[in-house]
Amino acid sequence: MNETLFRSATDVAGMIRRREISSRELTETLFARVEAVNPVLNAVVECRREETLREAALADEVTARRGQAGPLHGVPITIKDSFDVAGMHTTWGDPGAKDFVADSDATIVRRLKEAGAIIAGKTNVAFMLADFAQTANELYGVTNNPWDPSRTPGGSTGAGAAALSAGMTFLEYGSDLVGSIRIPASFCGVYGLKPSAGIVPLTGFGPPGVPSTLTESAYMSSLGPLGRYAADLRTALQVTAGPEAPTAYTWALPPSRRTRLADFRVGYVLDCPQAPVSSEVGALLSDAMDALAKNGATLVEGWPGGVDPVREAESFGFHVGLFFAYQQPGEEFAPLSQVIEQEHRRMTARATWIDYFTGIDVFLCPSNFTPAFPHDARPFDQRTIVTPEGERPYTDQPFWISHASLAGLPAVVAPIGRTPAGLPVGLQIVGPLYEDNTAITFAEVLADVVGGYERPPL
Template identity: 60%
Template sequence: MTATATEIAARIRAGELTSREVTERMLAWIAADTKVNAVVETRPEFALQAAAEADAAVAAGRELGPLHGVPMTIKECFNVAGLRTTWGDPRFKEYVADWDATVVERLSRAGAIIVGKSNVHTMLGDFGQTTNEIYGRTNNPADLTRTPGGSSGGGAAALAAGLTYLEYGSDLVGSIRLPAAYCGVYGLKPTTGLVPLHGFQLPGPPEPQTEFPTLSTIGPLARSAADLRTALTVTGGPAAPYSWQLRPPRHDRLADLRVGVVLDHADAPVSSEVGTALSDTVDRLARNGAKIIEGWPAGVDASEQAEAFGFQVGLFFALQGEGADFASLAEVVAQERRRIARRLTWQRYFEDVDVFVCPTSFTTAFPHDDRPFEDRTIMTSYGEQRYDAQVFWIAHASLTGLPALSMPIGVTPTGLPVGMQVIGPWHEDDTAIRFAELLADLS
């Protein structure tokens, strides 16, 4: 399975394929998988009935959505009526949702068929690996001995293994971008707050909506940048009233783009294989007319910014009931001012720059590691690196709420994917997506 969701939808609308045959084929591939363990639950009867209805709508000439008849998966932590929502935690093993998350409703309204759910790390608690006591470990299709990343590793692996056409995941500490990079697919963390979180929750009745700032974000993973746009277009916007349009990209030619670039940092130095792929990509951009602007934005201290993000992650978990004495009110207020100041610094930067590119991670997919979290390290070309150094490169867009995607830019000599992160201006997600499309077209 190499076609994108957007391509499959177009072929179904044109009558070249039926949703039924596409859905049957996808279900068969999932059932046959014995190595990757990416899709952990399916609903074949529902999916095939929905596919039949989709084909009937095409035959009748009815109005069709942008994802009409396309089968897809969604991260296990989203509520889908009739499917289990466990977050990989044995405490919730028997919980079956009886209502749909907002993104499920919107994807379905756009014509997508939610066939099943992809694996997660227990309680989404690991950005580098995906395993839990209920469903077991997910492996990287490029090398089964290595991680697909976490906690959306199941979705990224499913895309890379040809087990789904589209996926929806979540990203607080890089949980969309890191798996996308390690598996060689596209993954978008939208502008924070752009996609409603309703239904992305622990098992139980619907939680009341809150306006308290949170850095947790949900977004699509896909096989192309165009699929990211399609998925974001049909899921973005306020919960109610529903009226929203994606801002158009700033430019449609690489030669018109001003591209900020940082390819290394002492806090998370990139391996030689990752660094080579990144520098080669920037050279290609320059040869094709993009204006390259090297260095961090004026006023940005990358180490300080990563540290500030660490505080915000701790605050997020304190708000979930873990460590209520995490910080004083004065500390929280000071850190919130710090966070907003950093966002304003980046907004000023994007007045003169269109996108900012940097590593998604300092490494490629690394071997599975069952050691305690604090004991883990990652071996690189320059020696061992701390496990939590994976957070450094994704921290900057997460702290400021900026849209950021990871895109594949090649593979190492041993066949491991390399990802590059593209950060866009606040609420200009399609500028980052369009840049990724233009860059991919150079291949």
């Protein structure tokens, strides 16, 4: 097996620029990997092989003449099938959209291309992105987890996380409304970033034929990258974030507050009576805290003062409902007084977290109470998850991702190890608002003492 397939996107771009490997050679190797592995996982649903190889050859010509090369120069990547890519299908897993072909690129696709990346294919999604823990639809079928194909890779970016984990892409870009980046990253053993609210443009991210609504509800729906290494999250965010014209201005990712693990001030909560983690997840979380303490990080246990985690999780659910009410005008929803009350709760939560991060650099908590579980095709409200402590409702899963989402905070999921059954578990690293780099840097230094990407046994 070609070890280069499991290098970071950032490193591989450097290899191409230094002419240690050609983009075309790398791309051909990647497509061979897709052909070998994808039949097991069903993660990549569309490839643009000829166009990708042609673009890779052009990237090599630029390298040969020492032309200007971006941070992702010549690197083949995949993108979630909810972003427009000119000449490719955008279906959102809807059989009714199977013939729709985009005629322009989403903003993040254009920016990735400008950074030198080559879009090699698209990855599967949950139908209309409407599942946070499984990836399946009638058009393309079910996507499997690379650590155990009988289990889910998460949703709705589950196929992107599976493809990345299995070496079928170097970078994936996804979306996160109800943990749709973070839960798949945890289930597949890769890194995933939900950026600070509103810093990555949403243009070109939408169901085919559905007109834009009057509000993007950007504080709820975030677009962000997944990578096998935390540094790739930074590279991808640097080239995709920032406002669009006509309000565009020079944007830069603020530097991390700290660079050494021992200098970080770390808040954490590993469990909650209303959403208890399973024992197999809890053991790995506890081990991670022990490693941090041993390596000198300052640890402060407990929720921020003023944060009611149960109430905020309920408020998050309300705002998700409000998001969909915007997308489906005319549907009955809560009275205006309730909307105002819940908006007040959201802004109060944001202010509380902003104040908390004046004395704390990152906040750590679970990404889910469970590792990847077996596929479950039952109706949503009938699904359950078996844990060592008993069955749990399927809908318990969003509790841990809700707090960063409600307040619009950046959150990185980082792999911290595997359960006795060999399933990955991720730790959620919540950072200060607009300080995504602090969370990313913590994920990097965390990997030096615990966890990090491991190759699945495919």
